Amino acid sequence: MPIPLTVGVNAQRFRSTIERSAEVGRGREGGLPRLASSDAGLEVKVDRVGNIFARRSGQDDSLPPVLLGSHLDTQANGGRFDGIVGVMGAFEVARTLDDLQHVTRRPLEIINGTNEEGARFSPPMLASGCFAGVYDTDWAHKRQADDGAVIGEELRRISYLGPEPVGGRELDSYFEPHIEQGSILDAERVQVGTLMHGYSSHGFLAKFHGETAHTSPWSMEKRRNALLAAARLLVEVDGIGWDFAVGGGKATAARLSAWPNKAGILSDWAQATCDMRHDIPKAADVMAERVRRAVGAVASRAGCTADILDHWAWGGRIFNDELISLVRGHAAALGCRHRDLTSQAGHDAYFLARICPTAMMFTPCRDGIAHHNVESAGLEDLEPSLNVLLHRAVSRADRR
Amino acid sequence: MPIPLTVGVNAQRFRSTIERSAEVGRGREGGLPRLASSDAGLEVKVDRVGNIFARRSGQDDSLPPVLLGSHLDTQANGGRFDGIVGVMGAFEVARTLDDLQHVTRRPLEIINGTNEEGARFSPPMLASGCFAGVYDTDWAHKRQADDGAVIGEELRRISYLGPEPVGGRELDSYFEPHIEQGSILDAERVQVGTLMHGYSSHGFLAKFHGETAHTSPWSMEKRRNALLAAARLLVEVDGIGWDFAVGGGKATAARLSAWPNKAGILSDWAQATCDMRHDIPKAADVMAERVRRAVGAVASRAGCTADILDHWAWGGRIFNDELISLVRGHAAALGCRHRDLTSQAGHDAYFLARICPTAMMFTPCRDGIAHHNVESAGLEDLEPSLNVLLHRAVSRADRR
Numbered sequence: 045m046p047i048p049l050t051v052g053v054n055a056q057r058f059r060s061t062i063e064r065s066a067e068v069g070r071g072r073e074g075g076l077p078r079l080a081s082s083d084a085g086l087e088v089k090v091d092r093v094g095n096i097f098a099r100r101s102g103q104d105d106s107l108p109p110v111l112l113g114s115h116l117d118t119q120a121n122g123g124r125f126d127g128i129v130g131v132m133g134a135f136e137v138a139r140t141l142d143d144l145q146h147v148t149r150r151p152l153e154i155i156n157g158t159n160e161e162g163a164r165f166s167p168p169m170l171a172s173g174c175f176a177g178v179y180d181t182d183w184a185h186k187r188q189a190d191d192g193a194v195i196g197e198e199l200r201r202i203s204y205l206g207p208e209p210v211g212g213r214e215l216d217s218y219f220e221p222h223i224e225q226g227s228i229l230d231a232e233r234v235q236v237g238t239l240m241h242g243y244s245s246h247g248f249l250a251k252f253h254g255e256t257a258h259t260s261p262w263s264m265e266k267r268r269n270a271l272l273a274a275a276r277l278l279v280e281v282d283g284i285g286w287d288f289a290v291g292g293g294k295a296t297a298a299r300l301s302a303w304p305n306k307a308g309i310l311s312d313w314a315q316a317t318c319d320m321r322h323d324i325p326k327a328a329d330v331m332a333e334r335v336r337r338a339v340g341a342v343a344s345r346a347g348c349t350a351d352i353l354d355h356w357a358w359g360g361r362i363f364n365d366e367l368i369s370l371v372r373g374h375a376a377a378l379g380c381r382h383r384d385l386t387s388q389a390g391h392d393a394y395f396l397a398r399i400c401p402t403a404m405m406f407t408p409c410r411d412g413i414a415h416h417n418v419e420s421a422g423l424e425d426l427e428p429s430l431n432v433l434l435h436r437a438v439s440r441a442d443r444r
Numbered sequence: 445m446p447i448p449l450t451v452g453v454n455a456q457r458f459r460s461t462i463e464r465s466a467e468v469g470r471g472r473e474g475g476l477p478r479l480a481s482s483d484a485g486l487e488v489k490v491d492r493v494g495n496i497f498a499r500r501s502g503q504d505d506s507l508p509p510v511l512l513g514s515h516l517d518t519q520a521n522g523g524r525f526d527g528i529v530g531v532m533g534a535f536e537v538a539r540t541l542d543d544l545q546h547v548t549r550r551p552l553e554i555i556n557g558t559n560e561e562g563a564r565f566s567p568p569m570l571a572s573g574c575f576a577g578v579y580d581t582d583w584a585h586k587r588q589a590d591d592g593a594v595i596g597e598e599l600r601r602i603s604y605l606g607p608e609p610v611g612g613r614e615l616d617s618y619f620e621p622h623i624e625q626g627s628i629l630d631a632e633r634v635q636v637g638t639l640m641h642g643y644s645s646h647g648f649l650a651k652f653h654g655e656t657a658h659t660s661p662w663s664m665e666k667r668r669n670a671l672l673a674a675a676r677l678l679v680e681v682d683g684i685g686w687d688f689a690v691g692g693g694k695a696t697a698a699r700l701s702a703w704p705n706k707a708g709i710l711s712d713w714a715q716a717t718c719d720m721r722h723d724i725p726k727a728a729d730v731m732a733e734r735v736r737r738a739v740g741a742v743a744s745r746a747g748c749t750a751d752i753l754d755h756w757a758w759g760g761r762i763f764n765d766e767l768i769s770l771v772r773g774h775a776a777a778l779g780c781r782h783r784d785l786t787s788q789a790g791h792d793a794y795f796l797a798r799i800c801p802t803a804m805m806f807t808p809c810r811d812g813i814a815h816h817n818v819e820s821a822g823l824e825d826l827e828p829s830l831n832v833l834l835h836r837a838v839s840r841a842d843r844r
Contacts, residue, residue, distance in 0.1 A: 166707060258815040258816075262812075269696075275674075276682075298710075299705050306562075346682075415656055416656045
């Protein structure tokens with residue numbers, strides 16, 4: 045039996061859940077530094093890379109489940125909505141169905157993907173990548189944080205190295221609601237954004253190798269300062285971003301670490317992380333190739349050698365047309381102001397789209413500010429999307 | 445009674461002292477990461493910034509002492525000679541005088557200056573700067589390391605926050621032997637270098653303030669990435685170094701830190717440390733002013749603001765002509781191959797020269813490599829200078 049369109053989620057209950065969630069791991073005023081695999085609790089089933097699944101039984105539990113969710117981890121200066129809206133929104137859907145005593149035909153599962161942000165362990169979307177078979181689980185377990193912590197050991201320490209196998213099971217579909225992390229919906233007062241595709245994105249982790257020496261007597265021409273090579277790469281990356289800015293492209297100098305990184309001594313080791321994105325795949329490819337060549341050039345100019353340790357890429361036309369139509373249809377039926385959008389950031393949905401039909405929708409986020417403690421979304425920003433989520437999940441889960 | 449020139453130090457004993465010293469805080473093969481105020485012991489008198497003084501009584505202890513020494517701390521990838529040769533060399537002088545049962549007219553004091561390298565706490569030469577009245581002791585106590593440790597508390601923890609007042613007492617003179625940290629003596633097979641003056645040096649610690657934001661949707665023109673500003677400053681500094689390289693000038697991109705410094709987010713805070721040196725004071729001043737202007741320019745270009753938190757400067761014609769002659773004279777009398785040199789690095793002697801007649805001499809160091817675990821000096825490299833130190837210290841301490 046379908047649920048009437050007049051029935052909606054309990055937005056106030058959802059809001060207090062978000063507020064309660066934001067009490068776990070407070071940071072700067074209003075913000076969250078809740079890095080992956082630190083202490084934050086949910087339960088039910090946990091797989092070997094810490095993905096948490098909360099399953100709600102269907103009428104026929106032999107059918108593949110409809111998956112809803114996102115991630116609970118945040119950036120180091122994260123806000124209280126990015127990711128969390130998707131997980132808590134999925135819970136709100138489940139609670140609403142409980143209120144309605146509605147059991148869907150297929151089971152529903154809520155997912156929290158581990159280390160989506162990549163703020164503590166690189167790369168981002170680590171556990172959803174494992175779930176989709178893109179990353180090897182044993183490899184993932186060895187990823188190391190700046191403080192030397194290893195994610196496999198950290199998951200064990202906080203009791204989230206679960207017994208469940210990673211992926212390898214059939215899913216009916218995946219729906220991920222997320223704040224926009226951009227200002228289009230907020231500026232246009234649109235309530236629901238349907239994602240058509242993702243910006244083509246590339247990321248690089250480059251390592252530079254030089255030689256320590258005393259800064260004072262060591263002449264310019266003898267120097268092999270790895271810190272300088274890494275700094276120069278970040279500057280080059282920024283220049284490439286500006287070259288593509290008119291078309292909406294961006295390139296980011298994201299992260300630099302060096303050793304010994306001290307006054308008085310040249311560094312013999314440095315790493316730089318950067319990313320580049322463009323709506324046009326070909327443009328993103330050109331940006332990436334320019335950065336790849338810059339890695340060698342900056343190393344050479346600093347008398348160093350370089351390796352690209354990691355290169356990740358995602359985006360493109362990954363979402364499922366039928367599910368996109370379903371989202372649009374429900375948004376229209378519910379009288380929401382809605383529009384199509386493109387995602388510029390990476391999301392767990394990018395990996396899940398490889399193994400099941402997937403759709404994402406965006407909720408407005410105040411001034412487009414995300415990854416910042418002032419990140420904000422009002423109840424009125426979130427409620428329309430949650431009701432679309434409710435109805436599209438139910439219609440998908442109940443279909444014959 | 446003077447000691448005959450035929451009498452020398454016990455070089456073998458000195459060498460085993462250096463080797464014994466190198467057992468405290470081993471690092472990479474052959475190297476030392478013995479950062480200031482970690483565990484390394486000497487005794488006798490300790491002042492309120494951890495400077496250690498070992499005093500050998502004279503015939504007339506009311507006379508100001510002749511000070512000998514250097515520092516025992518190392519860089520993070522330091523070697524076993526930089527600084528250590530000066531302190532252990534001074535001990536070898538004292539032991540030789542014990543062997544000879546020679547009591548000098550004035551007392552001798554051996555100094556170990558705390559945090560000379562600045563590898564753990566900034567600025568370098570921190571405690572000798574306090575001793576000379578250049579830095580305030582209470583200010584110095586609050587200097588903080590990357591791990592949040594505060595030097596005043598660390599000195600207390602390792603029991604080297606001494607009771608003695610810092611400076612404020614008369615010294616007859618100061619002699620500091622040190623490895624060259626350059627390759628001139630080694631290349632020319634010269635045994636003793638007499639320091640004429642120090643390169644004019646400037647150092648800056650610049651802070652940049654931006655705004656965190658999600659790297660994906662945030663357009664290039666909205667970005668205020670502090671990490672990028674700091675990286676760009678280091679690149680600019682390097683360019684200035686190359687502009688002055690023909691005249692022997694150098695500028696160093698030494699250190700960069702940022703927060704959050706993570707993939708996926710722009711950094712709202714960054715600091716960069718850089719230094720610039722030139723034999724010609726005017727040229728060093730021009731380099732420094734170019735860097736000062738670059739701080740504002742790179743901040744502006746990255747949409748950030750900047751502050752110069754620290755600016756240090758030293759060098760010039762700081763050494764005492766009479767003591768320089770004394771060193772030269774003893775080197776000649778002992779038949780050492782010697783030459784005049786310029787110091788390019790900072791040394792505790794730079795600060796002590798402000799309060800008493802000071803001289804430095806350099807010993808050869810293999811291939812000029814310093815601040816590196818392969819730093820090396822043979823017994824034959826060190827013995828001539830130690831004998832010059834012995835004789836010049838005695839003649840200075842015994843003079844009427």
